[in-house]
Ligand SMILES: Nc1ncnc2c1ncn2[C@@H]1O[C@H](COP(=O)(O)OP(=O)(O)OP(=O)(O)O)[C@@H](O)[C@H]1O
């Protein structure tokens with residue numbers, strides 16, 4: 345018997361999609377079709393152009409630094425959320441870990457007398473343990489992560505308020521180390537670029553990343569194929585939480601004031617918005633950390649741009665909200681448009 | 690060779706092979722539902738065993754126990770004479786059991802080649818596990834070509850394949866590695882006649898030339914008679930019928946299934962009248 349199963353019209357049976365799309369519809373379409381990040385990049389550039397035209401002095405070096413300091417934390421927490429969204433989970437407590445871990449650094453350094461570097465390591469490990477708890481409760485007790493991490497959000501906020509007596513603290517600093525961890529104006533964006541690059545490799549180039557997609561794309565099927573889906577998910581919670589804690593420490597070192605009055609929910613929502621605007625599905629099985637980074641840039645450009653254009657503080661939030669929705673809709677529509685151009689394979 | 694001769698020949702061969710798999714009294718409950726109430730079954734080396742039964746008879750449950758995805762409530766399993774206790778799919782795979790699940794267990798968003806290598810990835814960098822994508826792509830193309838499975842591209846996400854193509858990928862994944870015992874849960878249900886013929890050829894080749902022992906679940910008795918050396922019927926959670934295909938016929942099997950069904954209705958009526 346020599347006929348092939350499900351013969352495919354045309355001879356190029358094993359042509360890669362890039363080869364065929366390039367041949368038939370050009371490089372531009374290929375990029376838009378194959379890279380989900382491309383659509384949101386178009387939105388980001390459009391916003392950039394808009395603010396440059398609307399305001400003569402958009403993006404001085406100081407603005408750019410402001411932008412980078414907004415983008416840094418959102419992109420890193422966003423990268424963690426992408427890992428979780430890909431395996432069909434979410435972490436609502438990531439923002440609270442982000443604001444609370446600097447307190448842990450403070451307690452370890454000032455109250456326990458640990459050296460600064462050790463204190464930072466301790467805080468990142470504590471963040472990882474918080475993530476592990478989220479993951480274990482979610483997977484072994486079958487609690488939806490939306491609920492697990494909502495509980496964790498309030499619990500951590502409570503611990504933060506109780507341990508600090510609701511009083512502000514000043515982040516301790518020690519020379520070079522503190523410059524690396526946020527003191528230097530551009531350190532936050534450098535951290536975020538490095539961490540996002542690492543997460544890109546983890547998600548797209550490793551067995552762990554592939555198992556993360558499998559767990560979110562078909563939970564039962566992945567475990568039938570032998571993928572240890574619960575362990576994979578728990579590690580994603582650990583990664584998201586540790587990333588959030590680490591970038592929180594960098595952010596707090598820059599700002600120096602530790603404010604227990606901020607529960608970190610805004611940071612968390614920005615991060616999830618950045619992930620979703622960037623093309624990560626809420627349903628699991630697909631996502632992109634690069635997209636989340638560009639999504640964070642879109643939010644940052646809106647944030648900095650609207651401030652510079654001089655929107656009144658009261659209208660600002662409304663416009664930001666509308667703009668987030670607009671960016672999201674533009675992204676989805678662009679992606680759909682690109683999908684239509686995709687040739688049947 | 691006539692069909693009967695062929696069956697007889699296969700029957701002889703299967704008698705010759707030593708026993709590779711045996712189960713004794715496998716039971717399984719799901720809450721109040723009793724899926725299996727004591728399955729005794731055996732399989733010889735190189736033998737193809739057909740497993741038939743009504744919807745909900747427990748065939749899939751039995752296969753999932755054999756491959757370690759589910760644990761039985763009671764009963765024993767032996768592979769090559771050794772008692773085994775599988776705690777995961779990896780355990781069963783370690784002794785050479787591969788499964789094509791009824792639900793295929795593919796990840797729609799992942800490309801064909803990653804699905805083929807799911808949980809058997811080729812990696813570099815030790816525990817870091819960097820995927821060797823190009824190597825996997827090449828081997829995937831090569832293997833799919835060898836068994837004449839045609840897909841648009843090994844880079845196409847599985848969600849863009851047809852139902853039959855997906856089944857072919859699932860079968861390819863199970864047969865690619867070194868398999869001793871192959872469990873096929875309705876592998877042909879979405880396939881056209883031509884495609885079915887190819888998979889049937891592949892299964893025959895595996896059993897005849899590579900000595901692979903195979904259990905096939907199929908609701909199409911024609912497939913069973915074409916493919917198998919022996920047929921078992923699972924009815925109400927036990928094996929109620931066990932004959933070499935040479936000693937039975939399509940007619941006997943069909944009328945057996947119908948009579949089981951009639952008996953069930955009668956006893957149901959009787960029970961209601963008693964009660
Ligand atoms: N995970 C589960 N939880 C609860 N009940 C289950 C589960 N899996 C199977 N069952 C029940 O066990 C019985 C046997 O199901 P099984 O899937 O093994 O049947 P089957 O013989 O494969 O049927 P089919 O021919 O339709 O595939 C059914 O009554 C089913 O409802």
Ligand SMILES: [Mg+2]
Pocket residue numbers: 748749750791874
């Ligand atoms: Mg079944």
